[in-house]
Amino acid sequence: MYAPYPENMMESIKKVEATREARMKTEPRRLTAEEKDDLLEKFHPDYNPDSFAEIKVGPNKGQKAPVELAEMLHSTSRLMTDKVDISKIDYDVDVLVIGGGGAGSSCAIEAHNAGANVMIVTKLRIGDANTMMAEGGIQAADKENDSPVQHYLDAFGGGHFKAKPELVKRLTSEAPEAIQWLNRLGVEFDKEDDGRMVTTHGGGTSRKRMHAAKDYSGAEIMRTLRDEVINLGIPVIEFTSAVELIKDDKGQAAGAVLLNMETGDYSVARAKTVVIATGGAGRMHYNGFPTSNHYGATADGLILAYRAGAPLLYQDSIQYHPTGAVYPSQILGALVTEKVRSVGAQLVNANGEAYIHPLETRDVNASGVIRECREGRGVDIPGGLKGVWLDTPMIEILGGEGTIEKRIPAMFRMYMNYGIDMRKVPILIYPTLHYQNGGVEINGDGFTNIPNLLVAGEAAGGIHGTNRLMGNSLLDVIVFGRNAGKKAAAKYGEVTLGNMNLDHVAAYDKELKDAGLDTHEVSPKLLPKYARHERTAE
Amino acid sequence: MEQMVNVYFYGKKYQVPGDLTIMTALEYAGYTLVRGVGCRHGFCGACTTIYRIKGKNELHTCLACQTQVQEGMYIARIPYFPTDKRTYNIEDLKANQEVMMSLYPEIYACIGCNACTKACTQSLNVMQYIAYAQRGDFKACAEESFDCVSCGCCSVRCPAGISHPMVGMLARRLNGKYLTPEAEHLNTRVEEIKEGKFDEAMKDMMNKPLDEIKELYNTREIEK
Numbered sequence: 168m169y170a171p172y173p174e175n176m177m178e179s180i181k182k183v184e185a186t187r188e189a190r191m192k193t194e195p196r197r198l199t200a201e202e203k204d205d206l207l208e209k210f211h212p213d214y215n216p217d218s219f220a221e222i223k224v225g226p227n228k229g230q231k232a233p234v235e236l237a238e239m240l241h242s243t244s245r246l247m248t249d250k251v252d253i254s255k256i257d258y259d260v261d262v263l264v265i266g267g268g269g270a271g272s273s274c275a276i277e278a279h280n281a282g283a284n285v286m287i288v289t290k291l292r293i294g295d296a297n298t299m300m301a302e303g304g305i306q307a308a309d310k311e312n313d314s315p316v317q318h319y320l321d322a323f324g325g326g327h328f329k330a331k332p333e334l335v336k337r338l339t340s341e342a343p344e345a346i347q348w349l350n351r352l353g354v355e356f357d358k359e360d361d362g363r364m365v366t367t368h369g370g371g372t373s374r375k376r377m378h379a380a381k382d383y384s385g386a387e388i389m390r391t392l393r394d395e396v397i398n399l400g401i402p403v404i405e406f407t408s409a410v411e412l413i414k415d416d417k418g419q420a421a422g423a424v425l426l427n428m429e430t431g432d433y434s435v436a437r438a439k440t441v442v443i444a445t446g447g448a449g450r451m452h453y454n455g456f457p458t459s460n461h462y463g464a465t466a467d468g469l470i471l472a473y474r475a476g477a478p479l480l481y482q483d484s485i486q487y488h489p490t491g492a493v494y495p496s497q498i499l500g501a502l503v504t505e506k507v508r509s510v511g512a513q514l515v516n517a518n519g520e521a522y523i524h525p526l527e528t529r530d531v532n533a534s535g536v537i538r539e540c541r542e543g544r545g546v547d548i549p550g551g552l553k554g555v556w557l558d559t560p561m562i563e564i565l566g567g568e569g570t571i572e573k574r575i576p577a578m579f580r581m582y583m584n585y586g587i588d589m590r591k592v593p594i595l596i597y598p599t600l601h602y603q604n605g606g607v608e609i610n611g612d613g614f615t616n617i618p619n620l621l622v623a624g625e626a627a628g629g630i631h632g633t634n635r636l637m638g639n640s641l642l643d644v645i646v647f648g649r650n651a652g653k654k655a656a657a658k659y660g661e662v663t664l665g666n667m668n669l670d671h672v673a674a675y676d677k678e679l680k681d682a683g684l685d686t687h688e689v690s691p692k693l694l695p696k697y698a699r700h701e702r703t704a705e
Numbered sequence: 706m707e708q709m710v711n712v713y714f715y716g717k718k719y720q721v722p723g724d725l726t727i728m729t730a731l732e733y734a735g736y737t738l739v740r741g742v743g744c745r746h747g748f749c750g751a752c753t754t755i756y757r758i759k760g761k762n763e764l765h766t767c768l769a770c771q772t773q774v775q776e777g778m779y780i781a782r783i784p785y786f787p788t789d790k791r792t793y794n795i796e797d798l799k800a801n802q803e804v805m806m807s808l809y810p811e812i813y814a815c816i817g818c819n820a821c822t823k824a825c826t827q828s829l830n831v832m833q834y835i836a837y838a839q840r841g842d843f844k845a846c847a848e849e850s851f852d853c854v855s856c857g858c859c860s861v862r863c864p865a866g867i868s869h870p871m872v873g874m875l876a877r878r879l880n881g882k883y884l885t886p887e888a889e890h891l892n893t894r895v896e897e898i899k900e901g902k903f904d905e906a907m908k909d910m911m912n913k914p915l916d917e918i919k920e921l922y923n924t925r926e927i928e929k
Contacts, residue, residue, distance in 0.1 A: 199923075291739075291742075291743060291751070292743065292751065294749065295743040295744065295749055295751060299743075299744055299748050300744045300748045300749070307891075308894070309888070309890055309891045309894040310890055312928065314903055314906070315903050316903055316906045316907050319907065319910055319911075320918070320921060321922075321925075323918065324918070324919070324922030324923075328915060328918060328922075332911045333911075336907060340898060340907065343891055343894040343898060344898070346891060347891055350881065350887065350891075351882060352881075352882070353795055353877065353879065353881040354881050355851070355877055355881035356881070356888075358886070358888065360886075361886060362885065362886030362887050362889065363888055363889070363890065364888045364890070372927075373925050373926065373927045373928060374928050381851065381852075383748070383851070383852065385748075386749075386854070387851075387877075391874075391877075391878060391881075394874055395795070397790060397792060398792045398793060398794065398795070400792070406739065406740070428739050429740070459746065461743055461745065461746075461749065462738075462742050462743060462744070495724075496724055497724065497725075497726050497773055498746070501746045501747075576852055577747070577748070577852070580827070580828075580852070581746075581747060581771075584771055584772075585773075694737075694739070697732040697737075698732050698735050698736055698737040698738075699733055699734065699735045700735055701737065
């Protein structure tokens with residue numbers, strides 16, 4: 168018998184197999200609104216008061232943030248000790264884009280095409296971003312039975328009615344054009360022979376509007392955008408972090424202080440408009456969770472903008488993706504795309520019960536997994552972890568032999584690396600820290616309250632309320648990235664910069680001192696501390 | 706007690722837990738990574754790595770984040786490799802054989818050694834997709850190269866100096882843009898939105914009282 172798991176897991180698999188035929192005949196019931204609220208309150212990590220701290224300074228003073236984010240907000244700038252002469256300008260551009268992921272790249276392409284002199288600075292390489300890792304797909308209401316209004320309802324409701332309406336409107340109304348734009352750049356979407364898009368459900372969608380490129384959707388989009396940025400000759404300054412925004416004496420954004428990640432040298436960029444597209448925060452490991460995020464996801468843009476005076480929105484709302492890999496340990500936290508459920512796999516507990524509908528929204532399904540594990544219906548995993556099954560063999564039964572390799576090849580490969588054939592046996596999952604629902608507050612046009620400062624992508628807050636749907640993040644980075652590029656390009660011509668300064672950095676430091684805060688850390692974090700000596704120092 | 710194994714980073718010996726990946730083993734040993742690390746989940750191709758097992762001749766290529774350590778691994782990372790991307794305006798190209806001849810002529814110097822395929826960290830048939838590119842069969846090249854993460858291991862090993870990931874990239878863009886039919890329903894919807902077909906309904910939805918929107922959401926019909 169094929170037994171890639173330890174004995175206790177194989178015992179549980181027998182129960183999963185025993186109920187499979189019966190489970191496949193019925194679809195698990197959808198929860199009522201009240202049942203969902205109850206589940207979230209009892210089991211979602213956002214409701215755990217121990218994982219939050221009060222913000223003591225700045226525009227969101229008195230509100231809460233994850234402990235790890237609050238610590239960064241309560242830390243001072245590198246530039247309080249490292250002195251940089253900002254009158255020596257190394258780069259002088261119309262549009263400075265901070266971040267080289269999906270949002271930053273889309274932004275730069277549009278700004279360039281609108282005639283702006285645009286430059287990207289990015290902490291690692293262009294494309295080292297959560298966009299590259301998005302697997303499942305991108306939403307757009309382009310089928311006959313669907314509409315941007317229906318998409319609006321799904322996104323707004325999925326986000327618990329807390330999103331900013333004008334942002335959801337932009338997200339959903341510009342979605343079809345975003346797909347068209349990508350396709351015309353050469354992004355390969357899954358299509359029928361006649362060109363019709365293959366679309367599926369995601370958690371919380373009422374229409375099948377998930378477009379995908381196998382389960383490399385984000386990678387396919389990101390590598391195409393990267394290729395286009397290079398084709399257009401847009402300068403990309405890699406391994407260079409923005410560590411502080413520069414403002415002018417009129418209070419406008421005027422550029423950024425940059426840090427070479429390899430040499431430690433500082434440089435100065437002056438810009439008439441600045442776009443923060445720094446992405447997410449998974450590597451802050453909120454609540455001690457493993458993460459599906461890339462190495463540089465440390466909320467840098469939030470710190471920069473906040474110190475400059477821009478408020479955050481829903482900084483206390485975090486998305487835990489219900490299905491992170493939890494076994495084997497080498498892939499702990501890695502994303503198991505929602506598409507695995509879109510194409511048919513059910514969530515099944517240790518007793519073989521499909522305890523929930525697999526396509527509830529992510530916060531609900533994450534809470535469900537945590538409930539099953541806490542209440543003794545999880546599968547024990549070496550090292551003290553627990554998980555529930557994602558019944559992948561169902562996919563081959565439903566879609567026919569070969570469906571897994573065709574539709575989710577990345578997942579198949581990831582597990583086969585460790586000898587687990589998901590066509591034959593289910594896989595074990597537990598929620599993983601996946602997405603920063605909130606971020607820097609923007610208006611409908613992507614601008615912050617600081618003149619000429621825009622934010623796009625995961626660093627922005629308000630688009631998804633307090634829970635994002637699958638496929639709305641890839642969409643968000645394209646729609647709001649492009650929008651920021653166009654808006655910045657339209658704006659820079661009317662901007663006259665005054666004298667550049669870092670007064671806000673000193674003022675923030677004083678505020679910290681006045682509040683008696685001293686974390687002995689500097690922020691932004693830039694990279695997580697994983698090396699042995701750095702960990703023991705903590 | 707976790708099982709420890711001996712590995713050699715750039716020739717220097719370290720004892721690390723045997724269940725780590727090469728990447729986490731580097732960090733366990735004390736390395737702070739800046740280069741050669743990216744998504745850490747096998748999608749970005751940043752952590753290109755080569756290794757030999759002590760006493761064995763074969764040279765292996767891998768992604769450090771996707772590969773478990775083994776006893777006696779001699780490990781070196783390749784944090785950057787100068788693959789050669791040619792630039793072009795995608796709008797000006799035609800999806801015919803001449804495109805590859807003019808942009809990547811070195812593919813015709815392939816000697817058929819298959820070192821690229823052996824080196825592929827994604828187990829792709831790299832030499833085959835280069836052969837498709839030579840013939841101008843971009844659809845096949847796109848399909849065969851689709852799972853490429855541009856780690857560059859193929860190019861490191863290629864005696865003909867081919868930048869395989871860039872060839873696959875061009876083929877996929879040509880296939881996605883020119884060879885696959887556009888989606889009619891998508892183009893129609895974009896036009897409808899431009900013409901303002903949904904403006905009224907959207908405005909109406911946005912202006913509804915919250916309770917009414919909640920009711921609509923909670924009772925909406927879900928497509929089977």
